[in-house]
Amino acid sequence: MSKDDRAAVQETIEAVWDCFLKRDPEGMLERIRPDCTIWDVFQPDLVRRDTLERYVAKDFAQSQARGKLTHRLYDFVIDLWGDTALARFWIDYEYQPPRAHRGRIRITVVLRRFPEGWRFVHVHEGQVPSGVPPITS
Amino acid sequence: MTTNEREEVLRTVKAVWERFLDRDPQGMLALLDEHCTVWDTFQPQLVAKQTIADYVARDFAQSAARGTLSHTMEDFVVGIWGDTALVRFTTRFSYAPPNAISRRGRTTVVLRRTDDAWRLVHVHEGERPSGVPPVDA
Numbered sequence: 579m580s581k582d583d584r585a586a587v588q589e590t591i592e593a594v595w596d597c598f599l600k601r602d603p604e605g606m607l608e609r610i611r612p613d614c615t616i617w618d619v620f621q622p623d624l625v626r627r628d629t630l631e632r633y634v635a636k637d638f639a640q641s642q643a644r645g646k647l648t649h650r651l652y653d654f655v656i657d658l659w660g661d662t663a664l665a666r667f668w669i670d671y672e673y674q675p676p677r678a679h680r681g682r683i684r685i686t687v688v689l690r691r692f693p694e695g696w697r698f699v700h701v702h703e704g705q706v707p708s709g710v711p712p713i714t715s
Numbered sequence: 716m717t718t719n720e721r722e723e724v725l726r727t728v729k730a731v732w733e734r735f736l737d738r739d740p741q742g743m744l745a746l747l748d749e750h751c752t753v754w755d756t757f758q759p760q761l762v763a764k765q766t767i768a769d770y771v772a773r774d775f776a777q778s779a780a781r782g783t784l785s786h787t788m789e790d791f792v793v794g795i796w797g798d799t800a801l802v803r804f805t806t807r808f809s810y811a812p813p814n815a816i817s818r819r820g821r822t823t824v825v826l827r828r829t830d831d832a833w834r835l836v837h838v839h840e841g842e843r844p845s846g847v848p849p850v851d852a
Contacts (some may be wrong), residue, residue: 615792615803617821620847624792624803624821643850655752655761657836662799664825664837666752666761677850684754684761686823686839688801699794700801702754702823704841710757710773713780715813 584656587663590696591687592651595669599647603634610698611690619683619703645674661691682706716795724793724800727833728824732786738779740771748827748834756820756840782811788822798828805843819843 590609597606607630616625616633620640625633641647649671656665665687672680688700727746734743744767753762753770757777762770778784785808792803802824809817825837 617803617823617841618844620844622821622843622846624790626792640847640850653761655763657750659827660797660799662797666754666837666839679848684759684839684841686754686825686837688823688825690796700803700823702803702821702839702841704754704821704839705844706759707755707757707842709759710777711814711816713777713814 583658583663587656587658587665587689587696588654590689590698591654591665591667594698595649595651598638598641599649601638601642603638607631607634609696611692614698615700617702617704619681619705641673644677644679647674648672663689663691663696665689716793720795720800721793724795724802724826724833725791727826727835728802728804729788731835732788735775735778736784736786738775740775744768744771746835748829748836751835752837754839754841756818756842778810781814781816785809785811800826800828800833802826806840 594606594609612630613627614630618625618633618637621633649669651667651669654665654667656663667685669683669685683703684706686702687698689696690699731743731746734746747767750764751767753767755762755770755774758770787807788804790805794801804822806820806822819842821841821843823839824835826833827836
């Protein structure tokens with residue numbers, strides 16, 4: 579894996595979340611393959627080709643209904659082989675009042691390299707678990 | 716993707732969880748690539764190469780401290796390109812007393828084919844979310 583490849587993958591990922599901050603659904607969809615699948619942090623069912631655009635619109639709408647959003651992506655672990663990239667990282671996010679909400683999530687993104695560049699083929703977002711449930715007896 | 720490839724990939728993925736049910740940590744580890752990473756359903760930090768044997772041992776220990784485990788895997792969505800496979804599925808598990816718990820989950824598995832065998836290179840497990848947090852402040 580060259581440093582350039584790794585940087586290009588990370589830049590693509592950061593650009594997608596940047597589009598979310600900038601309320602730019604078209605910019606986001608440009609970097610996501612039409613057949614991309616998503617386990618969203620809030621929505622329980624797998625987002626697929628037939629529901630992708632509706633999902634993006636709904637996600638932008640719920641975001642817009644809250645306050646100003648800030649987030650931080652960090653601790654990237656990226657592997658590349660052939661035209662595939664696998665990235666794991668964390669996001670801390672925070673919505674300001676009036677509808678304040680904050681959280682930390684764990685993310686996996688799988689990307690493939692196409693002539694137009696790296697594109698998302700799968701995203702898995704999830705809340706951070708609090709640990710192994712108690713063993714009391 | 717051929718039918719045979721899809722079946723091989725699914726057989727490998729299902730075998731990992733069967734090894735867990737059979738209390739066979741070595742059998743499970745044999746199906747994981749030496750660089751496999753895991754976002755576990757209970758443990759918050761990313762499990763990486765250096766800690767995977769400890770993680771598997773701890774996971775088997777917490778499981779052994781509970782009652783009989785029932786586990787189902789459903790709704791498989793499989794993509795294969797070259798020597799990479801991407802599998803998404805839903806899970807339900809339930810431990811009988813003592814220390815009973817039950818959960819519904821969503822899982823992503825990434826596999827690579829090396830030496831004609833599929834091995835897991837990443838697992839992302841997480842609980843099924845309940846929906847978008849209310850936006851009515």
